[in-house]
Amino acid sequence: MDNAIIQVQDLVKVFGGKVPVRALDGLDLTVERGGVYGLLGPNGAGKTTLIRVLATLLEPDRGRVRVAGIDVRHHPEQVRARIGLAGQYAAVDDHLTGRENVEMVGRLYGLPRRQARRQAVEVLERIGLTQVAGRPVRTYSGGMRRRLDLAASLVGRPQVLFMDEPTAGLDPASRRELWALVSDLVEGGTTVLLTTQYLEEADQLADRIAVIHHGRVVSDGTGDQLKDRVGGAVLELTVPEADRAQTLQALRTLRTDGGADDRHPGRIVVPAPHGAATLAEALRRLHAAGVTPEDVALHKPTLDDVFLALTGQLATTPSGNGHDPHGGGDRRGQHQHERATR
Amino acid sequence: MTATATTPAVHGWLARAVSDVAVITRRNLLFTVRLPQVLVLSSIMPVIFILMFTYVFGGAIQNALPPAAAGRYVNWLLPGLLAQFALFGGAATASGLAEDLAKGAIDRFRSLPMAGAAVLAGRTLSDLVRLALTLTLMLAVGYGIGFRPQTGLPGLLGAAAVGLLFGYAWSWVMALVGLLVRSAEAVQAATYLVVFPLAFTSSVFVPTQTMPSWLQPFAANQPVTVATNALRGLVLGPGALPPGRTVAGQVALALLWAVAITAVFVPVSVRAYRRTVR
Numbered sequence: 208m209d210n211a212i213i214q215v216q217d218l219v220k221v222f223g224g225k226v227p228v229r230a231l232d233g234l235d236l237t238v239e240r241g242g243v244y245g246l247l248g249p250n251g252a253g254k255t256t257l258i259r260v261l262a263t264l265l266e267p268d269r270g271r272v273r274v275a276g277i278d279v280r281h282h283p284e285q286v287r288a289r290i291g292l293a294g295q296y297a298a299v300d301d302h303l304t305g306r307e308n309v310e311m312v313g314r315l316y317g318l319p320r321r322q323a324r325r326q327a328v329e330v331l332e333r334i335g336l337t338q339v340a341g342r343p344v345r346t347y348s349g350g351m352r353r354r355l356d357l358a359a360s361l362v363g364r365p366q367v368l369f370m371d372e373p374t375a376g377l378d379p380a381s382r383r384e385l386w387a388l389v390s391d392l393v394e395g396g397t398t399v400l401l402t403t404q405y406l407e408e409a410d411q412l413a414d415r416i417a418v419i420h421h422g423r424v425v426s427d428g429t430g431d432q433l434k435d436r437v438g439g440a441v442l443e444l445t446v447p448e449a450d451r452a453q454t455l456q457a458l459r460t461l462r463t464d465g466g467a468d469d470r471h472p473g474r475i476v477v478p479a480p481h482g483a484a485t486l487a488e489a490l491r492r493l494h495a496a497g498v499t500p501e502d503v504a505l506h507k508p509t510l511d512d513v514f515l516a517l518t519g520q521l522a523t524t525p526s527g528n529g530h531d532p533h534g535g536g537d538r539r540g541q542h543q544h545e546r547a548t549r
Numbered sequence: 550m551t552a553t554a555t556t557p558a559v560h561g562w563l564a565r566a567v568s569d570v571a572v573i574t575r576r577n578l579l580f581t582v583r584l585p586q587v588l589v590l591s592s593i594m595p596v597i598f599i600l601m602f603t604y605v606f607g608g609a610i611q612n613a614l615p616p617a618a619a620g621r622y623v624n625w626l627l628p629g630l631l632a633q634f635a636l637f638g639g640a641a642t643a644s645g646l647a648e649d650l651a652k653g654a655i656d657r658f659r660s661l662p663m664a665g666a667a668v669l670a671g672r673t674l675s676d677l678v679r680l681a682l683t684l685t686l687m688l689a690v691g692y693g694i695g696f697r698p699q700t701g702l703p704g705l706l707g708a709a710a711v712g713l714l715f716g717y718a719w720s721w722v723m724a725l726v727g728l729l730v731r732s733a734e735a736v737q738a739a740t741y742l743v744v745f746p747l748a749f750t751s752s753v754f755v756p757t758q759t760m761p762s763w764l765q766p767f768a769a770n771q772p773v774t775v776a777t778n779a780l781r782g783l784v785l786g787p788g789a790l791p792p793g794r795t796v797a798g799q800v801a802l803a804l805l806w807a808v809a810i811t812a813v814f815v816p817v818s819v820r821a822y823r824r825t826v827r
Contacts, residue, residue, distance in 0.1 A: 262660045288662040298653035300576065302583045314572045315663045317565060343583070359657070 211273075212367055212398045213238035213261065218270035220256050220422075230256040232422035234270075238400060238415075240366075243393055245413025246402040247514065253422040254402035255295070258371045261400070262292045275366050288316070291360035291368040291397075295375060297352035299359060301345040305336050308344060309359050316363030326362050334358040334388060350381030357388060361397070368392065370401040374408060386412055406510040416510075418517050425517045433513045441512050442479040442486055444493075445502035451475075457496040458489060476512070479505060566664035573658075573671025574678075577645065581679060588679060591641065595634045595687050602626055602754060603694060613759055617788030619699060625789070627691040628708060628780035629753030631684055632773055635716030636747065638680040639723030640740040642672055646727035647736045655825060666819045673720040680716045684709060698784040708783040711803050715776045718807040721814035728821045747773045752781075758791060772806040779803035 213236065220231040231253045238244045246254045259265040261274055263283040272279045275289040299308045306327055313323030331340045334354050339347065344355060353373065360368060373389070374382040389399055389412055403409050409416050410430050417427035426433060446454045458477055479485035486505050493500060508516075581588050607622035618625040649655050649668075658668050688696070688705075698705045723740060730739050750764060751757070751773035760768050768774060769791065780803075781789045782796035790799060 264656060264659055284662055287660060290660065292657065292660040294653050294656050296653040298657040300580075300654065302580045303576070307579075311572055311576055312657070312661065315569060315658070315661045317568075317662060363661075 210240050211237050212240045212275055213244075213400065214271070214273045215257075215261075216271040218257070218260065218272055219268045220253075220260060220265060221268050229422055231260070231267075234419070234423050236417060236424055236427075238398065240398055241393065241396065242414040243389060243399045243401065243412050245409040245416040246400065246419055247404070247406065247409045247416050247510070248402075248419035249404060252419045254419055255371055256422075257419070258292075258369050258400070258402060262290060262369050263287055288363070289366045291363060291365035293353075293357050293360045293368065293370045293373055295371045297349075297356040299344050299352055299355050302343060304341050304343055305347070305355050305358075306331060306340040308355060309362050312359040313362040318363070323362070326364070327358075330358045330362050333391070334361075335384075348381075350377055350384060353377060353381070353385060354388065357385070361392070365397065367398045367400060370399060372402055372404070374403070374405070382408075406514060410510050418514060420517065426513075430510060433510065434508045436513070440479040440482045440485075440505055441508045442477045442489060443502075443504045443506070444475045444477070444489070444500045446475065446493075446498055446500050450498040453496050454493060454498050454500075457492040457498070476515075478508075478516075562664070566667060569663040569667035570670045570674065573667055574674045577672060577675035578678060581675070588682065591679075592683055592686055595630065595637075595683060596690050598630055598633075599623070599627065599687060599690050600694070602630075606754070610755055613756060615756075615788055617699065617785045619697070619785075621695055621697075623691055623694055623696045624699070624785060625781070626754065627687065627696045628784050629751070629777040631687060631708065631712045632715065632776040632780055633744075633748040633751075633753050634683060634687065635680060635712045635776070636719045636773060637740075637744050638676060638683060638716045639719040640737070640744070641679060641723075642676045642720045643723040643727035643730070643736045643740055644733055645672055645676070646724055647731050647733050650728070650731055650825065651733070655822075659823075659825070665823055666815070669721070669724050669815075669818055669822055673717060673724060676720050677713060677717050680720075681709075681713060684712055699786055700784055704783045704786075707800070708780040711776065711779050711783065711800060714807045715772075715803060718810040718814075721811055721818050725814055725818040725821055728818065728825055747771060752777045752791075756791065772803075772810075775799060775806055776803045 215234060215236040218231050218234040218236075219229065222228045222230055234253065234257065236257075246257065248254050256265065260267050260272060260279065263279050263286050266280060274286045277285045277289070279286050299305075300311075303311065309327040309331060310323050313326050314320065316323075318326060328337075328340075331337050334357060336351065336354055336358060339351065344352065347355065357370075357373070370389070374385055377385065386408070389401070392399055401412065413430070415427065415429055416433060417424045418433070419425070426436060428436070444454065454475060458475070477485075477489065479489075482505065486503070490500075490503070603623045603626060607626075610625075611620070611622050614620075614622065614625050646655075646669075649658075655668065688709075698708075722743070726739050726743070727736055730736050750760075750768045751771060752768070753773065757765055757768040757774060778790055778794060778799040779796070782794075782799050787796050790796065
């Protein structure tokens, strides 16, 4: 018996308009039953489009898509009975109470009234909203609304839960709460497929990660596998601004693909395939060039580095304010860098 | 280990569809009940129309009225305004759907194993209830300033029924407007664009015989005029109708319009709903 809960082959979705956009461009993906699967990619990579195709909101233009063994194009209604969707916006009704919201969605999953009520009470308990379940949703905080949205998407006991950027716009505390909930879900047997632009989130939550770029999966595996794919280690140097050009020149030939990454003001990141040997070589060259680095660190690549290597774009960290492929380096996991330096 | 698929205990597609429509209708009505401001505010305009036209234009138009109006402009005007606001009630359908789209509620509904037409059917039904409240209020205000149905209670109830069916049909047109236009402000502009030209080139305010000859063929036969004539005939008797029109004929024609509009716009709107991309 096939253990894949999601199978996607050669999925293409083109949005029309004057300049047609190939949002999904021959995407392949297999997600095994159980656990959390993360779709990581910048804005416009095609993550949301993929979720919308899987959740039967969009019809694919080409390709085969099966969710829980069922073809989304031929039997969307059967797929819908087996999935839950928590979108980018908490789609809950302000004028209803928390319990009314969840119960309503339960009824729309086809549950009889009494069973819908029972399952609503259960899921609200699990999600930690029992205390406020009788209050109208307009009195809820942003984090509570997200959790309620999650409760609503779980009340039908779906086999697969799709979460599209579940923590976008949440404060760090609410984000951590939601992460804890997602981990609990998996223990309950639900497969979770979530999208995120946040490397930290994918690293924390997902058992397996697919990096999506320009509508394709460019790499997938566990977080560690992805990191290994970039190479053994990464060398990070901080040099005085005046010595920057000279440093880049000196380190040029260290990199297999030519040219050190210089996206971060003051910081220079170089792959170090031979670890300490590369470090020694780099220091020897800098010495020869008369440059004294302010800080030198050799560390395992972060998902950030993976992302950069695979897509040539920087991803955001949760503290960042939006994605900008050409942006400065501040938002790039400063604390990760510090941890690595220690 | 793995979660099992939920086995719906509500069986049969028809039972499911009825249940889904009921759930959505209840949701929308709860909105009206818990945010009564919306209903109250939307009731102001029809009341203003009744008062304004009766007192401002009544004196001038009085002489052009047929004797069936019993010398009162409000007798003539109110059936027409009922028809106009039956049409206008659809604006709530359009804005309600546009709001559901913007909030992501439609995304959620479309990802659920519910009947495809239930969201629109529930929306149009809850708006029908709102329309019934509006028409009741209008009749009460009209009665207060002198409106008297000349045919008794059966005529009045018949007129209310025709008005509601006519309004329900337009609700499906406005559902399509809401799904296609999406933004609440644009929806309002779009509904005014549909409603006001139809209302003012009809027999709602003045007999169409007083209009220029190039406008008359349209004005005398467009759906708002037909519905107005039907309502007017039902509450004032055949004398209120233009020459050559019968009450039964206008009622039948009004119902035919309602059925035709529904028959065309239900499938079109449901199709638009299924394909709606946020």
